[in-house]
Structures are given as C-alpha cells and as structure tokens.
Amino acid sequence: xxxxxxxxxxxxxxxxxxxxxxxxxxxxxxxxxxxxxxxxxxxxxxxxxxxxxxxxxxxxxxxxxxxxxxxxxxxxxxxxxxxxxxxxxxxxxxxxxxxxxxxxxxxxxxxxxxxxxxxxxxxxxxxxxxxxxxxxxxxxxxxxxxxxxxxxxxxxxxxxxxxxxxxxxxxxxxxxxxxxxxxxxxxxxxxxxxxxxxxxxxxxxxxxxxxxxxxxxxxxxxxxxxxxxxxxxxxxxxxxxxxxxxxxxxxxxxxxxxxxxxxxxxxxxxxxxxxxxxxxxxxxxxxxxxxxxxxxxxxxxxxxxxxxxxxxxxxxxxxxxxxxxxxxxxxxxxxxxxxxxxxxxxxxxxxxxxxxxxxxxxxxxxxxxxxxxxxxxxxxxxxxxxxxxxxxxxxxxxxxxxxxxxxxxxxxxxxxxxxxxxxxxxxxxxxxxxxxxxxxxxxxxxxxxxxxxxx
Amino acid sequence: xxxxxxxxxxxxxxxxxxxxxxxxxxxxxxxxxxxxxxxxxxxxxxxxxxxxxxxxxxxxxxxxxxxxxxxxxxxxxxxxxxxxxxxxxxxxxxxxxxxxxxxxxxxxxxxxxxxxxxxxx
Numbered sequence: 001x002x003x004x005x006x007x008x009x010x011x012x013x014x015x016x017x018x019x020x021x022x023x024x025x026x027x028x029x030x031x032x033x034x035x036x037x038x039x040x041x042x043x044x045x046x047x048x049x050x051x052x053x054x055x056x057x058x059x060x061x062x063x064x065x066x067x068x069x070x071x072x073x074x075x076x077x078x079x080x081x082x083x084x085x086x087x088x089x090x091x092x093x094x095x096x097x098x099x100x101x102x103x104x105x106x107x108x109x110x111x112x113x114x115x116x117x118x119x120x121x122x123x124x125x126x127x128x129x130x131x132x133x134x135x136x137x138x139x140x141x142x143x144x145x146x147x148x149x150x151x152x153x154x155x156x157x158x159x160x161x162x163x164x165x166x167x168x169x170x171x172x173x174x175x176x177x178x179x180x181x182x183x184x185x186x187x188x189x190x191x192x193x194x195x196x197x198x199x200x201x202x203x204x205x206x207x208x209x210x211x212x213x214x215x216x217x218x219x220x221x222x223x224x225x226x227x228x229x230x231x232x233x234x235x236x237x238x239x240x241x242x243x244x245x246x247x248x249x250x251x252x253x254x255x256x257x258x259x260x261x262x263x264x265x266x267x268x269x270x271x272x273x274x275x276x277x278x279x280x281x282x283x284x285x286x287x288x289x290x291x292x293x294x295x296x297x298x299x300x301x302x303x304x305x306x307x308x309x310x311x312x313x314x315x316x317x318x319x320x321x322x323x324x325x326x327x328x329x330x331x332x333x334x335x336x337x338x339x340x341x342x343x344x345x346x347x348x349x350x351x352x353x354x355x356x357x358x359x360x361x362x363x364x365x366x367x368x369x370x371x372x373x374x375x376x377x378x379x380x381x382x383x384x385x386x387x388x389x390x391x392x393x394x395x396x397x398x399x400x401x402x403x404x405x406x407x408x409x410x411x412x413x414x415x416x417x418x419x420x421x422x423x424x425x426x427x428x429x430x431x432x433x434x435x436x437x438x439x440x441x442x443x444x445x446x447x448x449x450x451x452x453x454x455x
Numbered sequence: 456x457x458x459x460x461x462x463x464x465x466x467x468x469x470x471x472x473x474x475x476x477x478x479x480x481x482x483x484x485x486x487x488x489x490x491x492x493x494x495x496x497x498x499x500x501x502x503x504x505x506x507x508x509x510x511x512x513x514x515x516x517x518x519x520x521x522x523x524x525x526x527x528x529x530x531x532x533x534x535x536x537x538x539x540x541x542x543x544x545x546x547x548x549x550x551x552x553x554x555x556x557x558x559x560x561x562x563x564x565x566x567x568x569x570x571x572x573x574x575x576x
Contacts, residue, residue, distance in 0.1 A: 030505060030531045037483040061500030069506035
C-alpha cells in the first residue's frame with residue numbers, strides 16, 4: 001500500500017504533467033498507472049518509496065521531449081477547444097454538466113425573450129414617428145435581458161438590482177415622456193446616447209455591484225471588447241447562412257426579404273447579443289482574448305494613419321470652413337485610439353518593465369492629441385462664428401471628455417516610461433475615468449432636450 | 456547499454472506490435488517485456504511509449520480499451536488488429552533483410568580484421 005508521502009509526490013507529478021497542453025487527462029492517467037506499477041516493482045527489489053519514485057520518474061524521461069512527441073501525434077490539442085456543454089452529462093462530476101445545461105437553457109430563454117421584445121415592439125410601429133420611439137427604446141428592450149443573464153449568473157443582490165432598475169426606469173420615463181420635436185436633433189442625440197447609459201448599467205450588474213472596484217471595471221472592459229468581437233463573428237456567420245438560404249429560396253422563386261425584415265433580423269440580432277455574452281463568459285478563461293491581439297496589430301497602423309492625417313489637416317486651408325462631419329470623424333478616431341489603449345492595457349502584465357510597445361502607445365496618444373488640438377481649434381472658431389447647436393455641443397462635449405482621458409493617459413504613460421510611477425497608476429486612471437462616459441451620455445439624454453427646447 | 460536513438464525509434468514499432476501479437480497488454484507491461492526480451496540491455500524512455508501507442512492506434516494497427524488493474528486503478532489495454540498483424544509481417548520481412556545484410560557484414564569484418572589494422576597502422 002503506497003504511503004501518504006508517495007501519494008503526495010505522485011499528486012505533484014500529475015499536476016506538473018497536466019500543465020502540458022499536448023498531454024490530455026487520459027494520457028496522464030495512463031502514465032500515472034505506468035509510474036505506480038514501476039514504483040511497486042522497484043519497491044519489491046528493495047528500494048524505499050522515495051528512491052523508487054525518483055527512479056520511476058527518471059525512466060519516464062524528459063517531460064518536455066515526451067510532451068513534444070504527444071504534440072506531434074495530437075497537434076489538435078495545441079488548439080484550445082472551448083467546451084460549452086459537456087458531451088456526457090456527468091462529465092466533470094459534481095453536477096457541473098447539469099448546471100452548464102441549465103445555463104444554456106437560461107441563455108436561450110433570455111435570447112428568445114430579447115428577440116420577442118423587439119418583435120412585439122415592432123408590431124406597434126405605425127409610421128415614421130413611431131420608428132423614432134422604437135429607436136429611443138431599443139436599448140431598453142434588449143439590455144434588460146443581458147443584464148438579467150448577469151443578475152442570474154452572479155446571483156445579484158436586491159440592492160444591486162434596485163441600483164440598476166431605478167436609473168433604468170428614470171431613463172425609460174425621460175425617453176418616452178419628453179415632448180421631442182419630430183426629427184429634432186436632441187431626439188437623435190438621445191437615441192445615440194441612451195445605449196451608453198444602458199451599457200453602464202449593464203456594467204454595474206456585470207461586476208455584481210462592485211462598481212467601485214478597479215479590477216471589476218477592467219473585467220467589464222475586457223468583456224465588452226470580447227463581446228464586440230463575438231457579436232461580429234456571429235453576425236458574419238449569420239449573414240453567410242441567411243445569404244445562402246436566400247439564394248436557394250430565390251432560385252425556387254420565393255422572396256426571403258419580408259421574412260428577413262419581419263422576423264430574422266429583429267429576433268436574431270438581439271438574441272445574438274445575449275448568446276455572444278454567454279459565449280464570452282464561457283470562454284473567459286479558456287481562449288485567449290482577441291481584442292488585445294488586435295490592438296497589437298492596429299496600434300502601429302493607427303500611428304501611421306494619424307501622422308498622415310495631421311499634415312493634411314494643417315495644410316487644408318481655412319479651419320472655419322471645416323466640415324462639421326469632420327468633428328464627428330475626429331471623435332470616432334479618438335474613441336478608436338482610446339480603445340486601442342484600453343485593450344492593450346487590459347492585457348498587459350502590470351509588473352513588466354516599460355517596453356517598446358509602451359513607447360509606441362505614447363506616440364499614438366500624442367499624435368491623437370495633436371490631431372485633436374487642430375480639430376478643436378477649428379470647432380471653437382466654428383462655434384464662435386455660427387453659435388451653439390445641440391449637435392455641436394454634444395460633439396464638443398464628447399471631444400472634451402475624450403481629450404481629458406487622453407491627456408491623463410499620456411501624462412501617466414510618460415511617468416511610467418520615465419520610471420516615476422508604476423503601471424498600476426496607468427491602469428487605475430483608465431478604470432477610474434470610465435464612468436465619465438456614462439455620466440456624459442446621461443447628461444446628453446436627460447439635460448440636453450429641455451436645455452435646447454426638445455428641438 | 457546505450458543504444459542509438461534512431462535505432463530505438465526504428466525498432467520500437469515492430470517490437471510493440473510483436474509483443475502485442477503475443478496477446479493483449481498495457482503500457483508498463485510492454486516496456487517491461489522489452490527489457491526482458493533484450494536481457495535488460497535495452498531501456499526505453501518510458502514516456503515515449505505512449506505517443507507511439509497512440510500513433511499505432513490512429514493508424515488502426517492496435518486497438519485500445521480501458522480496463523482495471525489488480526490494484527483497482529484504471530488501465531488502458533492495447534490489442535493488435537488484423538491490419539497490425541499485416542504490418543508486423545511486413546516489418547519482419549524488412550528487418551530480416553536488414554539483419555541478414557548486417558550479419559554478413561559483421562562476418563566480413565571478422566574474417567579480415569588484419570586488413571583494417573593494416574590501414575590504420
């Protein structure tokens with residue numbers, strides 16, 4: 001009978017082997033049986049357990065080489081596979097399988113619910129005025145289902161639920177009770193900013209009420225990035241599927257478009273959002289995050305892009321004549337730069353010393369600030385010339401919120417590169433600043449319409 | 456005794472197939488049997504046996520099934536398949552040719568050792 005010391009040693013060995021991706025659990029079990037048989041045989045020849053274990057491990061050979069052999073035989077194992085629901089209900093033990101199935105059922109129910117909510121709301125649409133009502137309420141129709149999933153998953157407390165439902169109710173009242181002037185710009189602004197407010201509330205549920213926690217916020221940032229990637233992938237796949245189906249129906253003379261507009265898009269798009277959220281939750285620890293990988297590719301490219309834009313802007317002549325659309329484009333560029341910054345920070349080891357990529361990021365931020373400085377001058381001259389409008393104030397306000405974010409990030413990144421401060425302060429700045437966007441969006445939705453007479 | 460790793464790799468497949476042709480077996484027993492057959496002079500790196508067995512399984516030369524050892528542990532058993540027996544017969548012919556050629560070359564070296572020493576002298 002093997003002693004407890006030997007058992008502990010074998011446990012250690014097993015954990016060590018198990019870390020190798022190419023060696024599966026079944027292989028480890030097979031090799032463990034070998035190891036134990038070897039130890040037993042060696043013990044019979046008079047070796048004590050420690051010696052027998054050492055000899056047996058030595059005979060097993062260099063694990064790197066063995067693992068390489070396994071990898072050659074099973075190259076598929078080097079690709080991490082995401083198991084959403086186990087193939088055997090009892091796999092993993094402890095009812096893990098059953099709870100995964102239950103989760104799938106909850107997710108599907110919520111996805112269908114989100115789809116049906118949009119579909120039912122579409123049923124009330126009668127005329128272009130109603131379409132704007134629907135657009136205002138779109139996030140209120142879909143996001144509660146997403147928040148519901150996280151509330152269920154995180155077992156949200158009553159306090160968290162109340163803390164989210166109350167502002168959501170205020171948002172709903174504001175969006176529907178304000179007497180918006182038809183086709184006015186404050187209404188369009190409300191439509192554009194309401195999802196940001198809604199997303200902030202989803203974030204509160206996502207972090208299960210720990211909304212003050214920097215780590216919690218960073219997790220929500222990571223989640224958002226991965227969600228965008230997964231929704232895009234689902235949309236691509238869905239598009240291919242719909243296209244193929246429409247092609248086949250077209251050949252036999254049936255037009256799929258009415259079905260597509262009435263059912264497939266309104267039901268599947270909100271559903272896809274909920275399903276994507278579930279996929280991101282499930283893959284969290286299994287598959288590498290892709291958003292930070294994309295930042296590595298696009299950070300240098302964006303630097304080149306900004307540096308080529310700058311001379312064009314400066315040489316472009318009269319800044320007062322600059323097109324208003326340009327300011328919106330600039331905001332989009334700043335958002336892009338911030339996303340690049342945020343996602344590379346979200347994946348960076350905060351203990352690693354400053355490296356080339358950190359310098360590149362600072363160059364990116366400084367280039368963005370330079371371009372934005374030019375644009376801001378243009379905008380301010382324009383406002384001085386033509387006066388304020390809701391659109392201009394909204395664009396300018398967002399620009400200033402972004403600018404403060406970038407200046408703070410540049411200042412801290414510089415301090416980090418010069419060794420004056422740790423990376424944690426760079427990271428903290430990002431997460432601390434994030435609520436500013438939710439607050440600004442809420443201001444645009446709630447304060448702008450009365451301020452500008454609902455025009 | 457140290458045996459060149461290329462030689463070990465080349466002989467591993469026919470050895471494993473040959474041992475399994477004697478009857479169903481499992482990893483440790485196969486490794487032990489190799490030791491016995493070579494009079495203890497051939498020692499494999501035991502871990503390498505398993506990727507080899509899995510490769511043979513993928514090529515459908517052996518089949519596997521999980522059973523239980525006397526001590527109650529889960530143990531994977533391997534058995535040779537019909538295709539495995541064919542492969543073994545083929546390997547055996549190949550090795551016979553190689554062994555035959557080698558035997559003659561050893562004989563030649565033994566009969567004319569003087570020629571070799573002369574050249575070195």
